[in-house]
Amino acid sequence: MIEELIRPEIRSFIPYNANQQPYRIKLDANESPFNLPAAARQKLAEYVLKDPKLNLYPDTDSVELRKALSEHWTVDYKNIIVGTGSDQLIQVIANVFVGPGDKVLYPAPSFGMYGDSCIIAGGTPVKYILEPGQRFEYCKETIFEAYDREKPKLVYICNPNNPTGNIMPAADVLQVVRYCKNAVVVVDEAYAEFCDTTVIPHTLEFENLIVLRTFSKAYGLAGIRCGYSIAGPALTAAVNLARAPYNISRLSQYTAQLVLEEKDEIRKNVQYLVDQRKRLSGELEQIRGIQVFQSHSNFILVKADRCKEVYKKLCEKGIFIRIFGASPLLENCLRISVGTEQQNTILLDELKSICYND
Template sequence: MSLIDQVIRPDIRAMSAYAVAHSDGFLKLDAMENPYPLPEKLKAALAKRLSEVALNRYPVPSYTGLKTRIRQKMGVPDGYDVILGNGSDELISLIALACAKKDEPAKIVTPVPGFVMYALSAQFAGMEFIGIPLKPDFRLDIEAMLSAIEKHRPTVVYLSQPHNPTGTLFDEKEVTSIIGAMSGKGIVISDEAYQPFAEASFMSKLPEYPNLVVMRTVSKLGLAGIRLGYMSAIPELLAEFDKVRPPYNVNVLTEATAEFAMDHIDVFNHQAAIIRSEREKLAVALDKLPGIEVFPSRANFLLIRVPKAGEVFEKLLARKVLIKNMGKMHTLLQNCLRITVSSPEENKIFLDQFSACIQ
């Protein structure tokens, strides 16, 4: 038996590492990033602030200043706090770690196809993952979701609002019915990574639902490089999650950058408004192309269905255009491609290259 066989769990050995496509020299439209950098004046101001950060000191693990700014700027209800994470990925892992049980596997239920980290966090923590397929038009199958809650009695239900990878914003009444079905049984996570582009949120409803957790990230807002996520819920629940959070999980440069961003949130909100406008223009342009099905999106990306999507994807790669081929992720996504909405200039380049590839 090899060393790896002796020390690494069988399910981990059978996995592949999370793959990130090589993108140097490409028009990069695969990762739902904001295409706009900071204005030059703000770049200079941020550089000055970062130059004054004490890199020789650990972060103060309470992160009081940053959390105060987030509460003030991001609509967190009065009396509610936030927990910070190294991106939403870490928060998802913390939830699984806190909710996993030794005596019997706790369960996570979520619509599929969905964000891969929900399933991975469940696997790593020893939880059971139960995926409930969306309807063919990517709406929530509310009857199947409620039936799964009744049958499996999950500890955690994840609902992405808007949903990744489809861009669908689930009906508010259906979401609240799931929160109600989970009352007294478990928690519902409203994962609002794409909230700046949806202009809809459950954050203000936290006081109405003690079993609701609202999770967000600053990545899609325009700060993917600093890796910061945050979540809010009733204080008693946050206190339990905080017990499994590493004490220095957000570094001092991320903390300072995020504080700076909160002080200039109007700049990022303006960029989000531009991206929302460009999303609608791109959707209209794609819909005019022959054979292309464009699905409604409230995120900063569009999901489309294309005949022979795999071939189109490879042709775009050859032209140095990188999007996401979703066809292998789930049967519902057969022949589907996902495109990040970018600047007007980059969107035009994509449309020109895409049009040539589907001829």
């Protein structure tokens, strides 16, 4: 009986199933291998011991965190919204702008939440394809054509794109924003710290541009579930219409503020991962049967001969990476999060053993 009550368009959804089994090395979720900086951990411990007032609701507007972010980006804090990860903001944006008959244009392959949030809001998701044969590169003309044809309410650009790792140059992104003037253009920059690119400075210039950022990747705070958006005043006010009250816990707000104070250590961690990404990419290219796609993020997409076998054998060794079994655009593809030098060395040694052991 319950199944019959579920909305038809939701019935085929498959709940997200993160791999929670015991592991030796976990490189499957694009998480940072670095923990909260020691100085921030000490301050957090003192905060908890002093009395974090967890019996009271948190600041529903996350004002102190938004002010800290405003200093970081040199924008008005009133143009920032904080969400439970970027995921919540993606759903809130869909809830505000998308209804029955409305379309959302998004890249494929990319983050599945773009399409799912549209369906949940009652709209129709429409993909624009990043061609595997073109190394998944963005093509602004493809977006223009799809925009003219579909007339979407929302247009998504994931930059760098997950899981392919490629980027659209900022100048091209702004051309899309300018061309798609009757749609909200959402630029998801969850991984942008790893390539030092952003269109945040242009959010006041274009009233239809909103940029999403997160503390989950470069800042190593996936466990606190905290992201944010930056846009002009009108767009920020619109998105705020559907944001749930008290959506960010007191501990998450405070922890995010602490890590913003550790700019030097975060910058060092990011550079370390960028250097390891280059090293890992170069050594993966030397392994027989593996094709490496250039990445500007903290992960690397590869295409592997005997993909399922490689994945299975790595799992047996306790090494978790991501396999894409359901997407034809990502056939035989694996995504590897960049870890520490030691983690990457172990992964490479195991891959060589698997791929060379015919």
